[in-house]
Amino acid sequence: MKGRFSQPSMADETSGLVRYTDSWLIDVDGRPHQGDFILRPDGDWLRSIGDEDVEFQVDGDGRLLTRAFQNWHTHLAMVLNRSMGEGLPLMRWLEESIFPTEKGLTPEFVEIGTKAAAAELIATGTSFACDMYYHPEVVGEVLAESGLRGIVCGPITDGLTPNFRAGSGDALRHVEGLVRNGSSAPDRVTFGIATHSVYSCTEELLKKAADVSNATGCTLSIHTSETRQEVADCHAEHGMYPIEYLDSIGYFQEGTVCAHCGWVTKREMRILAEHDVHAVHCPVSNQKLATGGTMSYPAMIEAGVDVRLGTDGAASNNALDMRAEMKAASLIQRHDHWDATLLDPVQTYELGVRGSKDWVAWNLNDIRMRPIGRDGRRLLANLIYSNGNCLDMWVDGRPLRRDGKTLTINEKHVFEQLEDTVQTYYAKV
Ligand SMILES: [Zn+2]
The missing domain is CATH 3.20.20.140 (Metal-dependent hydrolases)
Structure with a gap:
């Protein structure tokens, strides 16, 4: 299974920085922030001033970043x-x-x-x-x-x-x-x-x-x-x-x-x-x-x-x-x-993100995540109680999912294997 992924490891290369523009972001303290953000491969984040050398740039309009x-x-x-x-x-x-x-x-x-x-x-x-x-x-x-x-x-x-x-x-x-x-x-x-x-x-x-x-x-x-x-x-x-x-x-x-x-x-x-x-x-x-x-x-x-x-x-x-x-x-x-x-x-x-260094972006163009409320104060309650689609996931600066599609697993193939296994073996017991 080795060598399937084309993304470089963090040891190579590149800055590993990810920029989200015009986005919402909530770190472990639960406080909503709005603006342009840099996600670092070590898990930290900072506000973007626009001139950083980034590896990935994402239009964050309509996205909420939280810890994974x-x-x-x-x-x-x-x-x-x-x-x-x-x-x-x-x-x-x-x-x-x-x-x-x-x-x-x-x-x-x-x-x-x-x-x-x-x-x-x-x-x-x-x-x-x-x-x-x-x-x-x-x-x-x-x-x-x-x-x-x-x-x-x-x-x-x-x-x-x-x-x-x-x-x-x-x-x-x-x-x-x-x-x-x-x-x-x-x-x-x-x-x-x-x-x-x-x-x-x-x-x-x-x-x-x-x-x-x-x-x-x-x-x-x-x-x-x-x-x-x-x-x-x-x-x-x-x-x-x-x-x-x-x-x-x-x-x-x-x-x-x-x-x-x-x-x-x-x-x-x-x-x-x-x-x-x-x-x-x-x-x-x-x-x-x-x-x-x-x-x-x-x-x-x-x-x-x-x-x-x-x-x-x-x-x-x-x-x-x-x-x-x-x-x-x-x-x-x-x-x-x-x-x-x-x-x-x-x-x-x-409680759900304790110890997390990773990031997830949720789709705010989803009725389950609305209304955002003044200063984004309803965002977390919406996410926990009402849900919403996961668009992106970042681990060590590497994308595992982008725009609602998982990159590191062939989901269709996995679904077929899962059904096949369950129907040929698990259904008998
Ligand atoms: Zn158990």
Whole structure:
């Protein structure tokens, strides 16, 4: 797949600067600016005075620039499972719909599913995913080739995985090899270890993964306290709730990614904060699978936890669009806490773009983005609650999408492959 793209890397060449004229721009602080802007390849922006040596010039009239969204919990290739098993309760959904398809998973299926997911990320304004799925070397290559950023975490459990013997340690050795060798785009794509959950990994395996993370600096990710059953089972077995248990065995490393955190105590929140863990709110997945509990955002913030936002896989969400996730986060937090002041549009935007260095341009000639309002004050709320088409995406000064067309992925080809795979294999199970 190498060498497909004609755009020069930033190491060559050229200024890498992009100029938008007569445009709107909103950085992470949520303040709208209007005028001519320069986007730098390092992610910074400044007002244009018109004489800069730019590589790309865009007529920004009718466009809003925002930071690209960051999706902190995905199983990208599960676009293959999108909309399967609708209406089944959680365990039946897993056992009748998800697990049977994963038994026959091949690297080719993962490549097709991840390409489709990458196309969806770009088309909906997301430039980063923290992924957890099988065949991580394939996922990493697809993200690298598509120009996106990612932390690609290879899954580790004590059970059977599609290509490793149960309990052999082979899966961890394989992922450690990926971590140590790095991806083909090391500045954008790194590998990490996904210890799936406390109920699917033994204490020994969790500790081994933590040791590898400690030695290499790679990211650990784990599903944590997603369901009440998981929390009750952990307490019955260890006398501790999942985050207390993980802390007691020395699991947490700085920057560990904990997905869900729907059923956690305030004591556990303080543990997350102590270790600089990223706690990932996944409100749509939790509601779709009826887990009965979602993260308490204000309590997490009060405890000093770094909260991020994620869709989870397309199977448990039916979408990877972060605007829908931001809207759901805002609504569920207000509803759960009887507090309409929680997660206003600026706070919600900041949650969705936290850590972003990239830019997206949205189409303002779209009724969903109107009215702009005085001084552009309605722009963010429109984007989060009403949406609008993504026209351009810039990562490290490179365009992944221009004028509503993705440049780094052949979407038509991906759609055909996706349909073909689903109809020949996934439809049978
Ligand atoms: Zn997940």
